Amino acid sequence: MSIIVPENACYHCGLPNTEGNKYLVKIKQVDYPMCCPGCYAVASAIVDNGLESYYEFRTELAERGDAALDATMAKLAVYDEPELQEEFVFDQGKHKQIQLTIEGISCAACAWLIEKQLAKLSGIKQIAVNVAARRAMVTWDDKIVQLSGVLKRLKQIGYDGLPFQPDDHEASYKKEQKSYLKKLGLAGIMTMQVMMLAFGQYFDVFGNLEADTIGYFNAVSLLLTTPVVLYSGSVFYLSAIKAFQAYTVNMDVPISVAILATYIAGLLAVNSEGGEVYFESICMFVFFLLVSRFLEHRSRHKAAELSSNMLKLIPVTASKWQEGAWHSVLAKQLRVDDKVMVKAGESIPIDGTIVEGQTTINESMLTGEFAPVLKTVGDPVYAGTINQEGTISLAVSKSIKYAVMNQILRLQEVALSSKPKVAQIADQFSRYFVLAVLLISGLSYAYWHHQGNPDAFWITISILVATCPCALGLATPSALTCAMAHLNKKGILLKRADALEQITLASDIVFDKTGTLTLGEFSIQKMHVNQAQITSCQLFKALYAGKLKTLEDQKQAVLNVAANIEQYSEHPIAKAFSLEQTLSLNVSAVNIVIGKGISAQIDGFECHIGSKALIAEVLVKNSSRSNTQLDTNFTLSDANVYMLVDGVLIAEFCLSDTHQPEAAQLIKQLSQYKLSILSGDEQANVEKVADELGVKYAYGNNTPEQKLQFVKDAQAAGRSLIMLGDGINDAPVLAAADVSVAVGKASDLAKNAADLVLLGFRLNALHDLLNMAKRTKAKIKQNIGWALTYNFIVLPFAISGMLSPWQAALGMSVSSIIVVYNSTRLMK
Known part of the structure; x- marks a missing residue:
């Protein structure tokens, strides 16, 4: 009981x-x-x-x-404190997100293991591990599981996870590098000593060796090999144990079996004073494999360093205005609306808006553009960029955690959460391949043992060593990491890793017009006012009683009304109506009709400014009003913006835009694609730009819904589209396209919907992106092809007994090094 x-x-x-x-x-x-x-x-x-x-x-x-678990959980519980999370946890609405530094990652199998095990934890919404950077991006529901629970689960499967901080991450890397060097150094020294003893026996340099002398040499070799096996080789055993704990296998399983089996066989042979020993093979195997892992470790860090080191461009301190004077404070302590001073030559410590002064800013670390950018009062500036000339004061707009540079790096980590299909296939294949290697090794041993071959055991060991698919596991992640580092230097932010693969399948490239192919800097080229209607219009009578005597007076009055209304719009066209001096009017009931125009009330009079489609809708809606009229014989045949006041056509405007400087050259470079312009602008304007740039297909007068339907229809016809846009109205079509690119001064909504963001204003960065996508796919194919070819070529030699264990170890290590080196060529 x-x-x-x-x-x-x-x-x-x-x-x-x-x-x-x-x-x-x-x-x-x-x-x-x-x-x-x-x-x-x-x-x-x-x-x-x-x-x-x-x-x-x-x-x-x-x-x-266990009291030790109590202590561990007490330490981890600290990370649940809101004050501590303020620095490194990002709120994502219902969920929270954090970037972790993961210690102990050695290969792609580690990433797979962590992702699979954390995904089982209740409350985890997304987990993505970047092997190259030794980081993980975790999104979780704080109401279901706390951060300490996530860290605890990581520790249970053998990995230490801590919030990513550049200095700590660098210290973690150096700690791992130091550990590798110690293990590698020990293995190298012992290998030389054991090889000398082995050569003495192989070539009998000491004359006819007696059995006692051979036994003595073997005993010394065992003594020298033991620390190599137990210390230097521990990297592989720990990884294999983690895999077994998760009921799976990884690449370190056959490696561990081979090392331990050879060592135990040698130990038994020494004790029994009979049988073969391969201590030199064990030491060489561990040494070669550690050299390969160390080089992988360094190359992965170098690729990730190009991105993560961007954070080092952000100053640690800042000059803050408080208590009537400037004081030096930590940049991470700054809050929104704090006033900060930045002198000429200093790096900007935080995102903000200039409130005093004028200067030029070097934003090359964000955009890839080295030409300085003129900034004055009201312009945004970003942490990490360099103030080149005058002293400025800025008002903080975002905390350091949400700085643009931090956001860029975080989005790059998120990008790796969606692996390309080829990466998923390679990861899955490598796990099945390990199982196949273990099975083939077992069958080979049974066959050769049945045949009475005394080398059956060593043939089995050679098979395990030679065919370990380390190179296959590195093929895709090493290439993707190097490609992302290169794109980052070019000012291209990749938000979805599999977008690089999808780009190579594209058949069509579709451009938005305004702000994408054109600069989005509109100006009024022509203007016609309906003088008769202005004279009788009640709004103009109330505002300018008796003052509109000349045509110029009437035009100025129309522009003033338009400027007061358009100030509420973020569309590039609205800037064409901005005036240096405007009479402030009582504007209310503002309504932006996306893709068509804007409406508002001024002193109770209804005003509309927009496309012909908007004007037509208004007239249909108000058709019952007696004063509603529209002269269909417009004075300006190329007008594209119209103004209605109280249902009466008041003015027509012809607005034009200028092309992006690189647009014409880019279009020529993309001749192999089906190119289209998809715009909400008038058809005539779209056709004009298309003709000037050499784009064959031009589609104007499109609402956001029509743009979305255009993409869906093309996809239904089996075509794959790359869509480029920048505005709020482009967000739906960017989200629907196979690959989407936010260009230049894109809205936040467009950047959020896009798969890639061109941080600078160089449109020809698209050409760099397309080339890099093709190069990356080629490198991944080369890496996988090499890894598979090597394994299938070496397998018959290993099964037939033509490879000794140390030769197999050398071949496998060289195979992995070739794959990593081939990937690093993408960074050039």
């Missing part, structure tokens, strides 16, 4: 429970409180293994849970 647990005591150990309901375990459908994480972990394990009856029939209370 079960014992009785005192009230307010731990149900597992019976000690006083001071944590309340913090640690609850459901036993027999009833929630019972535990006093600590240790008891919680033990009780959960009992329940998870179907042993709940233990609590029903136990006769005494259990020991308290």
Whole structure:
């Protein structure tokens, strides 16, 4: 019969429970409180293994849970504090997101293991591991699981995870590098010593060696090999153990089997004073493999460093205005609306808006453009960029956590959450390949042992070593990491890794016109006012009673009304109506009709400015009004913007835009694609731009819904589209396109919907992107092709016994190094 647990005591150990309901375990459908994480972990394990009856029939209370776990959880619980999370946790509405530095990652299999295990944790919404950068991007529901729970799960599967901070991450890398060097150095030194003893036996340089002398040499070799196996080789065993704990296999499983089996066989041979020993092969195998891993470690860090080092461009301190003077403070302590001073030559410490002064800013680290940008009062500036000339004061617009540079790096990590299909196939194939290698090795041993071959064991070891698919696991992630680093230098932000693969499949490229192919800097080329209607219009009578005597007066009055209304619009066309001096009017009931225009009321009179489609809709809607009229014989045949006041056509405008400087050259470079312009502008204007640039297909007068339908129809016809846009009205079509690119001064909504963002204003960066996508795909194919070819070529040699274990180790290491080197060529 079960014992009785005192009230307010731990149900597992019976000690006083001071944590309340913090640690609850459901036993027999009833929630019972535990006093600590240790008891919680033990009780959960009992329940998870179907042993709940233990609590029903136990006769005494259990020991308290592991105190070490208590200490670990107490440390991890610190990361649940809101004050601490303020620095590194990003709010994503219902979810939270964090970038973690993961210690102990050695290959793609580690990433797969972490992703699979964390995905099982309740509350995890997304987990993406970047092997190259040794980081993970985790999105979770804080109401279901806390950050400490995520870190605890990582620790349970053998990995330490901490919030990513550049300095700490760099220290972590150096710590791992130092560990690699120690293991590598030990393996190298011992390999030389063991090889000298082995050569002495192979070539009998000491004359006719007696059995006792050979036994002595073997014993010394065993002594020298042991630290190599137990210390230098521990990297592979720990990785294999992590895989077994997750009920899977990885590339380090056959490696570990080969090392330990060869070592144990040699140990038995020394003790029995008979049989073959391959201590030199073990040492060489571990040494070659560690050289390969070390070079991978360095090359991955170098690729990731190009992006992560951008954070080092942000100054640690800033000059803040407080208590009537400038004081030096930590940049991360700055808050929105704080006033900061930046002198000439200094880096800007935080995102903000200039409130005093004028200068030029070097934004090359963000955009790839080295030409300085003129900035004056009201212009935004970004952390990490360099103030080149005058002293400026700025008002902080975002905390350092949400600075553009931080956002860029975070989006790059998010990009790796969607792996290309080729990467998914390679990862899956490598796991099946490991299983196949283990099976082939076992069958080979059985065959050669049955044939009476004394080298059956060593043939099996050679198979395990030679065919380990390390190179296959590196093929895709190494290429993607290097490609992203190169694109980042060019001012191209990749938000979705598989977009690079999708780009190579594209058949069509579709451009928005305004702000994409053109600069979006409109000006009024022609203007016609309906003088008769202005004279009788009640609004103009009320505003300018008796003052509109000349045509110029009337035009100025129309422009003033238009400027007051268009100030509420962010569309590039609205800037054409801005005036240096305007009479401020009482504007209300503003309504922006996306893709068509804007409406508002001035002193109760209804005004509309927009396309012919908007004007027609208004007239149909107000057709019952007696004063509604529209002269269909427009004075300006090329007009594209119209103004209605109280249902009466007041003015017509012809606005034109200038082309992007690189647009014509880019169009020539993209001749192999079907090129189209898809715009909400008048058809005549769209055709004009298309003719000037040499684009064959031009589609104007499109609403956002029509643009979206255009893309869906093309996709239904089997075509793959790349869409370039910049405005709010482009967001739906950018989200629907196979690959979408936000260009230049794109709106935040467009950037959010796009797969890639061109941070600078160089349109020909698209050509760089297309070339890099093709090069990346080629490199991935080359890497996979080489890895598969090597494995399939070497397998027959290993099975036939033509490869010794050390030769197999050398070949496998060289194969991995070739793959990594081939990928790093993308960075040139």
